Amino acid sequence: MLSYSQLQTYRRCPKQYEYAFVKKNPRQISPGESFGSSIHNTLKKFGELELTEKKKNPPSREQLSLLSENQTFSPEQAINLTTLITLWRECFIAAGYVSRAETDARLMQGEAMLRLFFDWWSEEERTVIGIETGFKLSIPGVAGELTLSGRIDRTERTKTGIRIIDYKTTPPVTQPQADADLQLSLYAMAAQEKWGEAPTELILLFINEEGVTERKTQRNTGQRKDALAAIRNIHEHISSRDFRPVPSVNTCRGCPYKFICGARAV
Numbered sequence: 001m002l003s004y005s006q007l008q009t010y011r012r013c014p015k016q017y018e019y020a021f022v023k024k025n026p027r028q029i030s031p032g033e034s035f036g037s038s039i040h041n042t043l044k045k046f047g048e049l050e051l052t053e054k055k056k057n058p059p060s061r062e063q064l065s066l067l068s069e070n071q072t073f074s075p076e077q078a079i080n081l082t083t084l085i086t087l088w089r090e091c092f093i094a095a096g097y098v099s100r101a102e103t104d105a106r107l108m109q110g111e112a113m114l115r116l117f118f119d120w121w122s123e124e125e126r127t128v129i130g131i132e133t134g135f136k137l138s139i140p141g142v143a144g145e146l147t148l149s150g151r152i153d154r155t156e157r158t159k160t161g162i163r164i165i166d167y168k169t170t171p172p173v174t175q176p177q178a179d180a181d182l183q184l185s186l187y188a189m190a191a192q193e194k195w196g197e198a199p200t201e202l203i204l205l206f207i208n209e210e211g212v213t214e215r216k217t218q219r220n221t222g223q224r225k226d227a228l229a230a231i232r233n234i235h236e237h238i239s240s241r242d243f244r245p246v247p248s249v250n251t252c253r254g255c256p257y258k259f260i261c262g263a264r265a266v
């Protein structure tokens with residue numbers, strides 16, 4: 001069994017993977033990780049609230065199909081900006097910051113970002129069908145057996161099909177990068193298994209103080225095959241214990257093992 005997070009760590013730097021998952025070196029949570037977890041936990045709770053409300057009174061597929069382009073259902077009473085900000089304060093993790101001033105600044109930053117998220121969220125009626133949906137995907141063509149596990153942040157039913165959303169608190173990637181993103185290819189395959197239909201939209205949703213940026217993409221059969229080949233390739237390298245470091249200023253700067261790694265670039 002390999003998790004997507006392990007796969008991602010190996011792609012970032014095989015040596016970092018070895019420190020984290022083979023040697024299991026302890027590490028401190030970074031400010032970026034702490035902040036990202038706080039945002040994800042808040043949006044998870046907010047999404048769960050949406051799921052609960054929708055279950056009480058779900059709009060039918062027929063109702064959705066009758067909506068014109070600019071029509072929306074009214075948001076449920078309990079799902080509002082005040083609720084979102086309250087959840088943020090409850091979910092905020094204070095660990096990882098060096099001072100009270102930094103902690104307070106991050107708390108304010110997150111609130112500003114979530115206000116922008118709420119504006120984005122309010123732009124249309126949303127029918128959530130999955131929040132933090134776990135999956136296990138069997139990867140064919142691997143000697144022995146390989147199962148890849150992961151979680152999809154948010155899944156919505158739209159008038160045209162299924163929309164997968166992955167939240168990011170990093171700066172936005174380019175459209176070509178989103179089109180080639182391995183994580184989204186994996187989610188496309190997992191969603192098809194889970195809901196029995198290929199998602200019509202895959203979105204990386206970048207939430208920053210400057211605004212919310214969507215990178216919207218899709219996956220065809222060829223891209224899915226390429227993703228499977230990439231996963232098999234990484235698995236082969238891990239199985240053969242190829243943990244050669246791939247240092248770079250950007251990767252090493254954010255690496256939690258940089259103080260024990262002799263190959264670091266910073």
Ligand code: SF4
Nearest residue numbers: 013016252255261264
């Ligand atoms: S410091 Fe750089 S080279 Fe070393 S493990 Fe971390 S990312 Fe890899």
